[in-house]
Amino acid sequence: NQSVHQRMQELEQLLNRYNQEYYENDEPSVPDAEYDRLFRELKTLETEHPDLKSAQSPTMKVGGKPLGQFRSVEHEVPMLSLDNAFSVDEFEAFSKRVEQRLDTNQTVTFCCEPKLDGAAVSLLYENGLLVRGATRGDGQSGEDITENVKTIRNVPLKLSGDVPERLEVRGEVVMPLGAFERFNEQARQREEKVFANPRNAAAGSLRQLDSRITAKRPLHFYAYSLGLISETTQLPDSHHQRLLQLKDWGLPVNIEIKTVDSVQGCDDYYEAILARRDTLNYDIDGVVFKVDSIRLQQDLGFVARAPRWAIARKFPAQEQLTT
Numbered sequence: 001n002q003s004v005h006q007r008m009q010e011l012e013q014l015l016n017r018y019n020q021e022y023y024e025n026d027e028p029s030v031p032d033a034e035y036d037r038l039f040r041e042l043k044t045l046e047t048e049h050p051d052l053k054s055a056q057s058p059t060m061k062v063g064g065k066p067l068g069q070f071r072s073v074e075h076e077v078p079m080l081s082l083d084n085a086f087s088v089d090e091f092e093a094f095s096k097r098v099e100q101r102l103d104t105n106q107t108v109t110f111c112c113e114p115k116l117d118g119a120a121v122s123l124l125y126e127n128g129l130l131v132r133g134a135t136r137g138d139g140q141s142g143e144d145i146t147e148n149v150k151t152i153r154n155v156p157l158k159l160s161g162d163v164p165e166r167l168e169v170r171g172e173v174v175m176p177l178g179a180f181e182r183f184n185e186q187a188r189q190r191e192e193k194v195f196a197n198p199r200n201a202a203a204g205s206l207r208q209l210d211s212r213i214t215a216k217r218p219l220h221f222y223a224y225s226l227g228l229i230s231e232t233t234q235l236p237d238s239h240h241q242r243l244l245q246l247k248d249w250g251l252p253v254n255i256e257i258k259t260v261d262s263v264q265g266c267d268d269y270y271e272a273i274l275a276r277r278d279t280l281n282y283d284i285d286g287v288v289f290k291v292d293s294i295r296l297q298q299d300l301g302f303v304a305r306a307p308r309w310a311i312a313r314k315f316p317a318q319e320q321l322t323t
Ligand SMILES: NC(=O)n1nc(-c2ccco2)nc1N
Pocket: 080, 081, 082, 113, 114, 115, 116, 117, 118, 172, 224, 225, 288, 310
């Protein structure tokens, strides 16, 4: 019995370490199959020797399921990825495609947004109360991280005003740069692994099993699009106006977002944000231009999984300062 107990303690230590790696840094040192095998071995031994089972066993934290203990969430409206334009010519080709769909004398308004480099999430509010949070996953289904998103500093648990019965908000979770540096400094001092960049820090923090750990992470959320909405009739036809409506209801919307009425306006916006990139308190990897008219967005639809009505224009890669 002693050797069984020893093996159980060894398994517990191994699994806790692998969990830490997986959820702290999103970088497990063993493949999931190996983790699952060890997990099942421990589970079996605990079933055979309940008297030897520890209250802190990793099998207690997850309610019995191995790694995949986040419930899966189906995105009724797919969470799209963005097509990228790496040059002004590629962007102009995009705007030409859009203009082809317009009547001749119509001009197209674009909504311009900084492209936040964090982790995309979906928040679902029912009667104004936050009822679910989910990662983007593969765009069709993600992980249920409700308890974790509730700990994000600027995510309202209750919206204010006359809100739709069901409102799904999508946006980016970022770890502000100052907080990221301080967090990594602390991790270094504690001989814990540091995050390579703020995006990993945000993604890894959101995938913590224990939301008390997430709660200690300085995360911010910025809304940038809407998913499921009941009562769409009351919403304006403009994407920008809808974001301002989200702001009125208490959701954080990035202050850099604005509309322009020409391709030149988009180019100016790209240059202006690029020039100020180092003064922003979060990582961005470009700007996003979206056709502002929802009606025109629906008319343009999307090809594969990227919308025809939006395009990201990426900045040149930032020279990586040696941290
Ligand atoms: N990452 C980011 O800041 N995004 N991502 C979108 C997006 C993705 C799909 C539709 O819109 N918009 C913004 N500002």
